[in-house]
Amino acid sequence: MENRLKILIVDDEANLLKTLSDILQKHGYEVSVARNARVALETMGKGAFDIALLDVRMPHMDGVELLERIKEKHHGLEVIVMTAYGTIETAIRSTKLGAFAYMLKPLDIDEMLMNVQKIVKLKALREEARFLQWQLEEKHGYKNIIGKSRPIRHVVETIKKVSSSNSTVLTIGESGTGKEMVADAIHYSSRRYAKPYVKINCAAFPENLLESELFGYEKGAFTGADRQKIGKFEVAHGGTLFLDEIGDMPLAMQAKLLRVLEGGAFERLGGNDLIKADVRFIAATNQDLEKMIEEKCFRSDLFYRLNTVVINVPSLLERKEDIPLLIEHFLEKFSTQMSKKAPRLVDETVDLMMSYPWPGNVRELANAIERATIFCEDGIIKPSDLPPNVREGHVGLPPAHTSGEHTLEALEKRHITDTLRRTKGNKNEAARLLGIHRETLYKKIKKFNIKRPTV
Numbered sequence: 001m002e003n004r005l006k007i008l009i010v011d012d013e014a015n016l017l018k019t020l021s022d023i024l025q026k027h028g029y030e031v032s033v034a035r036n037a038r039v040a041l042e043t044m045g046k047g048a049f050d051i052a053l054l055d056v057r058m059p060h061m062d063g064v065e066l067l068e069r070i071k072e073k074h075h076g077l078e079v080i081v082m083t084a085y086g087t088i089e090t091a092i093r094s095t096k097l098g099a100f101a102y103m104l105k106p107l108d109i110d111e112m113l114m115n116v117q118k119i120v121k122l123k124a125l126r127e128e129a130r131f132l133q134w135q136l137e138e139k140h141g142y143k144n145i146i147g148k149s150r151p152i153r154h155v156v157e158t159i160k161k162v163s164s165s166n167s168t169v170l171t172i173g174e175s176g177t178g179k180e181m182v183a184d185a186i187h188y189s190s191r192r193y194a195k196p197y198v199k200i201n202c203a204a205f206p207e208n209l210l211e212s213e214l215f216g217y218e219k220g221a222f223t224g225a226d227r228q229k230i231g232k233f234e235v236a237h238g239g240t241l242f243l244d245e246i247g248d249m250p251l252a253m254q255a256k257l258l259r260v261l262e263g264g265a266f267e268r269l270g271g272n273d274l275i276k277a278d279v280r281f282i283a284a285t286n287q288d289l290e291k292m293i294e295e296k297c298f299r300s301d302l303f304y305r306l307n308t309v310v311i312n313v314p315s316l317l318e319r320k321e322d323i324p325l326l327i328e329h330f331l332e333k334f335s336t337q338m339s340k341k342a343p344r345l346v347d348e349t350v351d352l353m354m355s356y357p358w359p360g361n362v363r364e365l366a367n368a369i370e371r372a373t374i375f376c377e378d379g380i381i382k383p384s385d386l387p388p389n390v391r392e393g394h395v396g397l398p399p400a401h402t403s404g405e406h407t408l409e410a411l412e413k414r415h416i417t418d419t420l421r422r423t424k425g426n427k428n429e430a431a432r433l434l435g436i437h438r439e440t441l442y443k444k445i446k447k448f449n450i451k452r453p454t455v
């Protein structure tokens with residue numbers, strides 16, 4: 001059998017070696033023996049063991065010293081120390097050095113077998129945890145962030161550096177650039193990967209609801225609070241809280257959030273107990289927070305608290321060389337989902353996709369590929385399979401003579417208005433075409449005061 005656990009027994013007593021190895025073998029373990037520490041180290045150098053049973057008193061090098069040597073070199077090898085001359089000191093030292101158990105001689109064989117069983121379970125759990133982490137990383141880790149351009153490589157490098165720390169991270173970038181993906185990658189590459197990962201979209205709640213979502217409340221805190229509710233801060237304890245669209249957090253909430261960021265403690269609404277939560281924060285925004293500070297819509301103290309580490313996620317326009325890779329990635333992804341053979345793009349389609357400015361960034365590109373994969377015929381994506389705006393290179397740019405409308409905001413308003421007109425006022429469809437969330441579109445419609453388009 002290949003998967004049998006390998007045990008090494010080290011003892012200078014021949015009788016004990018014999019008895020113990022017979023018993024362990026009978027229980028299905030693969031056993032090797034060594035009469036002293038030198039032979040033990042040699043044997044361990046030749047093959048990997050799972051468990052070592054060490055006697056303490058042996059000539060030349062005692063078991064505790066051997067334990068120390070083992071722990072330096074052989075990670076994952078669990079050690080049980082056994083001695084006939086038990087002292088508190090050796091027991092403490094062995095435990096400190098990382099022994100799994102400390103047993104007195106004469107050995108209680110049942111206890112020994114139980115300890116070995118416990119190690120077997122521990123190893124299985126560790127393996128499972130490793131597999132889980134591997135799976136999570138595979139799905140959400142930074143390896144999924146496609147791109148070889150300089151700015152995206154810089155993003156990935158920063159993720160690798162910050163994920164091992166607990167520092168607050170602010171990700172900034174246009175809509176659809178992959179800010180949430182960055183946050184996911186940080187969480188799943190961090191030590192907190194198996195702990196809760198909680199996300200909240202600050203734009204999706206009116207002020208008072210956002211507060212109770214984050215802090216939770218006690219029964220009776222307000223009319224309708226008929227039971228206690230645990231807030232996101234508490235749920236995220238030990239893990240990571242992703243505050244999406246932080247630029248949309250109302251000012252009063254910003255002050256409360258700052259308090260939590262600084263002290264790590266808060267109260268539930270209507271409660272008096274100070275609750276401590278160990279949470280790592282990642283925030284994201286597509287807004288210009290510094291401009292918002294000037295306009296007094298964002299607190300500067302919160303901004304400085306959040307921007308310890310800033311990750312600027314580049315727009316697709318800044319990394320056009322990644323477009324072919326992304327096309328390939330999404331072709332593969334969607335065709336697999338649809339159980340189709342991945343279609344091919346004719347050169348003209350690629351040219352159009354390379355020259356289109358992708359205001360909705362990767363999300364817009366992904367949508368275009370998904371749509372083309374559905375509509376294309378004979379496994380070939382022609383320009384006519386692309387969404388009309390991509391096909392026409394049309395992003396609502398105002399004609400040159402309407403000068404005075406060249407600010408980014410004016411262009412954005414114009415593009416949204418055009419898209420709404422094209423979708424005959426259908427906001428869901430417009431949001432999809434624009435590659436932004438529906439809530440974001442609603443906010444922009446309000447902000448720019450866009451009236452129902454006259455079709």
Ligand SMILES: Nc1ncnc2c1ncn2[C@@H]1O[C@H](COP(=O)(O)OP(=O)(O)OP(=O)(O)O)[C@@H](O)[C@H]1O
Pocket residue numbers: 144145146147173174175176177178179180181182286329362363366435436437
């Ligand atoms: N570099 C990338 N490689 C592969 N997929 C990406 C990349 N960047 C973004 N995506 C995909 O694009 C979509 C949008 O990404 P994400 O939701 O992270 O963007 P966002 O910046 O949070 O957008 P918004 O501001 O609208 O919330 C997702 O489906 C994501 O998987």
Ligand SMILES: [Mg+2]
Pocket residue numbers: 179180244284
């Ligand atoms: Mg997002």
